[in-house]
Amino acid sequence: MRLRHIKNAQEVLHERSDLVxxxxxxxxGKWRDLYPKAKALHLEIGMGKGQFILEMAKRNPDIxxxxxxxxxxxxxxxxxxxxKKEDNCWFILGDAEELLxxxxxxxxxxxxxxxxxxxxxxxxxxxxxxxxxxxxxxxVLLSSQGTIEFKTDNRHLFEFSLRxxxxxxxxxxxxxxxxxxxxxxxxxxxxxxxxxxxFVTKGNIIYxxxxxxxxx
Amino acid sequence: MRLRHIKNAQEVLHERSDLVxxxxxxxxGKWRDLYPKAKALHLEIGMGKGQFILEMAKRNPDIxxxxxxxxxxxxxxxxxxxxKKEDNCWFILGDAEELLxxxxxxxxxxxxxxxxxxxxxxxxxxxxxxxxxxxxxxxVLLSSQGTIEFKTDNRHLFEFSLRxxxxxxxxxxxxxxxxxxxxxxxxxxxxxxxxxxxFVTKGNIIYxxxxxxxxx
Numbered sequence: 001m002r003l004r005h006i007k008n009a010q011e012v013l014h015e016r017s018d019l020v021x022x023x024x025x026x027x028x029g030k031w032r033d034l035y036p037k038a039k040a041l042h043l044e045i046g047m048g049k050g051q052f053i054l055e056m057a058k059r060n061p062d063i064x065x066x067x068x069x070x071x072x073x074x075x076x077x078x079x080x081x082x083x084k085k086e087d088n089c090w091f092i093l094g095d096a097e098e099l100l101x102x103x104x105x106x107x108x109x110x111x112x113x114x115x116x117x118x119x120x121x122x123x124x125x126x127x128x129x130x131x132x133x134x135x136x137x138x139x140v141l142l143s144s145q146g147t148i149e150f151k152t153d154n155r156h157l158f159e160f161s162l163r164x165x166x167x168x169x170x171x172x173x174x175x176x177x178x179x180x181x182x183x184x185x186x187x188x189x190x191x192x193x194x195x196x197x198x199f200v201t202k203g204n205i206i207y208x209x210x211x212x213x214x215x216x
Numbered sequence: 217m218r219l220r221h222i223k224n225a226q227e228v229l230h231e232r233s234d235l236v237x238x239x240x241x242x243x244x245g246k247w248r249d250l251y252p253k254a255k256a257l258h259l260e261i262g263m264g265k266g267q268f269i270l271e272m273a274k275r276n277p278d279i280x281x282x283x284x285x286x287x288x289x290x291x292x293x294x295x296x297x298x299x300k301k302e303d304n305c306w307f308i309l310g311d312a313e314e315l316l317x318x319x320x321x322x323x324x325x326x327x328x329x330x331x332x333x334x335x336x337x338x339x340x341x342x343x344x345x346x347x348x349x350x351x352x353x354x355x356v357l358l359s360s361q362g363t364i365e366f367k368t369d370n371r372h373l374f375e376f377s378l379r380x381x382x383x384x385x386x387x388x389x390x391x392x393x394x395x396x397x398x399x400x401x402x403x404x405x406x407x408x409x410x411x412x413x414x415f416v417t418k419g420n421i422i423y424x425x426x427x428x429x430x431x432x
Contacts, residue, residue: 166388175375
């Protein structure tokens with residue numbers, strides 16, 4: 001244990017090549033090879049400590065789950081949580097700004113954005129993961145029936161995001177302005193993040209939306 | 217006073233032809249004649265007791281304000297409130313289902329929907345003033361730079377409405393998921409309805425959105 005703790009995050013990541021993809025650009029167009037029986041590919045952008053994606057992978061064995069995380073130190077914490085590696089779940093060390101180098105157009109079926117950094121200052125607007133240049137990238141990499149699910153407890157980020165979505169022609173397919181109130185009779189179905197659990201305990205409202213570009 | 221109270225609402229409305237339009241279909245295409253110096257025509261659908269539209273008319277003397285109300289008894293209450301008739305404000309007794317008989321295409325510059333009946337039951341969905349067939353009518357009667365402002369304290373109606381708006385290609389131009397919190401430093405600018413004042417006193421959240429179909 002001692003030895004492990006003094007290792008830096010990068011070293012740990014390199015040792016877990018069964019779980020972590022360190023060269024995502026090399027996988028462009030070939031992600032499904034990691035799990036050929038996958039019926040769909042779902043990508044979480046900013047997976048944090050991994051609670052959400054790990055639980056989603058357990059519950060949906062026919063889907064390949066990829067979690068993207070920019071910070072090696074955060075990804076290390078996610079790795080520490082993995083007791084048993086799921087065949088259908090991989091972590092990626094990488095930056096959302098590089099998504100179009102990592103994925104071919106239409107390679108992804110669903111995107112998850114959970115509790116993304118709100119970047120509240122106006123001069124940081126472009127850093128928000130729902131800023132327009134990000135949305136344009138998502139449009140490219142999503143399949144024709146693709147969707148995005150977005151959750152946050154930050155009201156102003158949520159308002160900003162809904163405006164951006166509609167400016168680019170996204171349809172709000174499902175929407176809740178108080179997710180945990182709506183789901184309280186059905187909590188079994190709700191997969192949460194570490195942040196989310198903490199915020200809900202504090203009584204914060206969680207906002208949720210699923211968006212798409214196609215009509216039924 | 218006694219005599220007045222026993223009069224029914226319809227009679228009162230007929231006596232106030234300086235303020236109430238009882239034959240809106242006859243005004244189709246000619247609304248601006250009521251106030252030729254108007255730079256724009258704004259219509260509130262479901263004006264209720266009139267607090268909002270009367271205050272808006274006072275504050276904006278260059279705009280013609282029309283308030284539509286279906287129920288004669290409610291409209292009578294609004295009339296009772298009018299101390300001095302504003303030159304730029306008229307009430308209309310009529311049904312939102314008939315809007316396209318009352319207005320020519322592009323005759324209206326802005327629509328207000330304030331605290332519309334939520335019609336919570338699924339079988340009553342079509343009665344909601346933001347149901348798709350209503351939105352199609354609004355698209356017709358709004359001018360090319362037209363907008364709709366919508367306020368409600370009913371979360372499920374607001375969620376439903378945002379979904380409907382985006383399904384029909386409306387852009388969320390301004391959005392607040394807690395209007396009175398956002399406006400607390402600037403309450404002077406906020407014109408409220410009777411319902412709204414009551415709900416805010418109770419601590420309810422007011423949702424607000426302004427939508428449009430055109431891009432800058």
